[in-house]
């Protein structure tokens with residue numbers, strides 16, 4: 464009997480994991496620069512957390528949840544996204560308050576029962592951030608800028624930010640009214656889901672993926688045209704900041720997110736290097752969700768990056784783990800005694816947090832040096848018979864070619880990180 468992996472999931476193999484680690488490291492560094500702290504929540508939550516926050520009429524809730532009953536008959540769901548769990552955790556642990564800014568980030572797997580295709584999986588990974596407590600448009604700009612900076616840092620080129628505003632509770636009724644009037648005659652020709660959406664939540668029609676419905680959706684009213692004064696000013700401020708910071712963005716009136724909790728700003732970053740599933744990240748403001756989930760009225764904004772899609776683009780750009788991650792030290796040895804000594808030093812430098820490796824295959828000096836060069840090690844420390852006699856190895860900087868003698872007992876203090 465041969466077992467195969469479940470549909471829509473993928474093994475991340477050793478040849479890829481260093482690229483994953485590099486990207487995760489870059490996320491941690493960039494999010495850290497902006498003072499975000501990591502939060503980790505369970506992989507599953509009570510189902511109603513997601514139905515309530517993402518919205519009953521969304522595709523995620525209607526068709527894509529991995530919902531199951533536990534042995535006591537409680538309905539649980541593998542998290543399809545992380546915004547709602549973060550809000551739940553913040554409320555349960557008193558991490559947020561009206562006069563307090565809380566900045567959090569997460570990295571981990573999410574689950575959606577979608578039709579698998581390039582860039583779309585049933586288990587995928589997100590790295591995301593959520594900021595609570597700030598209604599200032601500057602913070603919308605900050606998260607977008609941070610997302611752009613992150614992509615820049617990991618070498619993701621040719622991206623574009625699509626931005627829109629979906630308004631608030633005050634202006635949305637007018638938008639809904641206009642949508643109802645617009646779709647009144649065409650809804651009979653649209654798909655079954657859209658007929659239902661027309662009754663319950665006409666905004667969701669705009670997110671329909673059926674080809675037959677697109678021609679009706681293309682000319683539908685846009686939310687930016689019905690914004691109340693407050694939402695319009697907010698949107699203009701965000702745009703001004705992005706302009707000022709020279710972000711490559713476009714106002715996209717057709718940008719509809721697949722989750723119901725958004726208010727005001729929504730955005731997606733798309734990569735020209737991807738096919739149909741070209742959004743490498745998405746997010747926006749959600750000023751009412753905290754209250755809807757039982758907290759005080761606390762504004763919030765965030766986004767999540769789709770890790771698999773980022774990796775896909777990087778692979779196309781031929782960015783490999785080797786170029787991004789360098790081993791700082793390679794210990795090259797000649798002879799058995801040198802090998803044992805080398806191993807001892809390897810353990811010591813790793814304890815000091817220096818990434819280091821050595822050859823275990825008994826290769827020649829030339830082959831070991833060639834290998835170190837190929838995988839991009841920054842420094843090589845050479846130990847042969849002469850060096851053992853002197854108590855000193857030769858430390859060679861592979862970038863500059865400079866080399867000098869360094870005693871065995873001071874290698875770990877060489878600042879090789």
Ligand code: HAM
Nearest residue numbers: 544546583584587742743744745746747765766767769
């Ligand atoms: P989302 O747009 O549903 O937003 O997902 C964010 C990103 O996750 C997408 O842009 C995409 O790159 C990736 N993604 C989504 N579904 C899949 C899939 N099936 N396979 C591969 N990648 C996928 C959210 O999840 C919101 N929670 C983001 C957010 C945070 N909004 C505010 N704060």
